[in-house]
Amino acid sequence: NAGVTQTPKFRILKIGQSMTLQCTQDMNHNYMYWYRQDPGMGLKLIYYSVGAGITDKGEVPNGYNVSRSTTEDFPLRLELAAPSQTSVYFCASSYSPRTGNGYTFGSGTRLTVV
Amino acid sequence: GQQVMQIPQYQHVQEGEDFTTYCNSSTTLSNIQWYKQRPGGHPVFLIQLVKSGEVKKQKRLTFQFGEAKKNSSLHITATQTTDVGTYFCAGLEQGGSQGNLIFGKGTKLSVKP
Numbered sequence: 001n002a003g004v005t006q007t008p009k010f011r012i013l014k015i016g017q018s019m020t021l022q023c024t025q026d027m028n029h030n031y032m033y034w035y036r037q038d039p040g041m042g043l044k045l046i047y048y049s050v051g052a053g054i055t056d057k058g059e060v061p062n063g064y065n066v067s068r069s070t071t072e073d074f075p076l077r078l079e080l081a082a083p084s085q086t087s088v089y090f091c092a093s094s095y096s097p098r099t100g101n102g103y104t105f106g107s108g109t110r111l112t113v114v
Numbered sequence: 115g116q117q118v119m120q121i122p123q124y125q126h127v128q129e130g131e132d133f134t135t136y137c138n139s140s141t142t143l144s145n146i147q148w149y150k151q152r153p154g155g156h157p158v159f160l161i162q163l164v165k166s167g168e169v170k171k172q173k174r175l176t177f178q179f180g181e182a183k184k185n186s187s188l189h190i191t192a193t194q195t196t197d198v199g200t201y202f203c204a205g206l207e208q209g210g211s212q213g214n215l216i217f218g219k220g221t222k223l224s225v226k227p
Contacts (some may be wrong), residue, residue, distance in 0.1 A: 033214060042202065042219035043157070058214070068179055097206045097215050102147050102159025 002026050008104035013081040013113045021076040021109050023091030031094045033103070034058075034066065036087040041102055042091070062093040066068050081113045116141045125133040128226050131188040135195030137203035137220035144208040146179055146186045147215060153187045183208065193225050 007022045025032065034046040045058030049068040063085060065077040074093075078085060088110050092103040117140040127133050137146065145164045146220045149157040161170055163179035163186060176189045186205075190197055200222045204215035 031214070040222075043217045045214060045217075048214050092157075100162045100164070102149070102162060102176060103157070103204075103215070104159070105156040107156050 004091055004093055004104050004106035006089075006109050008109060009107065010093050010110045011112070013078075013111065014068075015081060015083065015113060016078070016079050018079050019111075021078070021089055021091075021111075023074045023092040023106060025074075025104070026072065027093060027104065028071060029093035029095055029104070030071070031096060032068065033092045033094075034064070034076045035090045035092065036060065036085075037090060037108075038087050042063070045075065046058065046089075049087070078111075083113050085111065086113045087111060116205070116216050118203060118205050118216045118218040120203055120221055121205070123219065124222045124224075126174055126224045126226065129191050130192050133193050133197070135188050135201050135223075137186045137188075137202075137205070137218050139184045139205050139207075139216075142208045143183050143205040146183075146203055146205045148177060148186075149189055149202040149204065150199050151202065151220070155199075157202060157207050162190055171187060190223075193223070195225050195227055198223060 004025045030051045033048040035043040044060045046064050047066040048051045049055045052071050055066050088108045090108050091106040119138045121136050126212045147162045148160040151157045154184045166183050168179040174191045200220040202220045204217045
């Protein structure tokens with residue numbers, strides 16, 4: 001059981017480049033989330049999805065886009081990368097925020113924009 | 115909107131000392147969850163509290179949910195170096211339509227051997 005898999009683990013982008021952070025879960029979770037975590041800081045919600053075909057903005061959506069065409073996959077797209085997007089990105093999934101099993105997080109993607 | 119405040123931001127303790135982090139919500143919560151993130155790692159789910167006044171224990175960790183369901187605490191007895199990390203609380207607003215938990219900013223615990 002792989003849980004939540006994120007790729008790549010590390011990436012260096014130049015300013016203005018674009019990339020897609022991949023996230024896949026094999027637990028048949030309806031809910032999926034993207035967070036960013038700046039050094040020494042908490043988690044900021046970028047986008048989330050309550051099921052295939054449904055996405056919603058979180059606290060810091062500007063500069064990002066998402067799609068949810070399947071239950072398993074929730075890719076995060078960065079267009080025109082900026083230094084302010086240097087961060088660690090975590091994908092997470094859950095059956096529901098109300099269940100007792102909590103969120104399962106991926107191991108993260110460490111992104112540097114130079 | 116709903117806010118979840120967590121204090122302290124940092125805590126440095128000597129190994130063997132106790133540690134407590136507190137979480138306060140601006141609104142009544144349906145549930146509260148606690149997570150631990152080791153340095154360089156990802157958050158890992160520890161526990162969920164649902165009932166008013168609920169207390170749960172996991173070995174040296176004691177979790178409490180306030181009577182008004184607006185605050186919570188995590189207490190670690192006799193800290194060990196393996197307890198090092200950042201502890202996050204995350205709450206779901208009662209009756210809210212949001213599909214996501216609101217995370218506190220976390221308490222970073224360091225333990226001196």
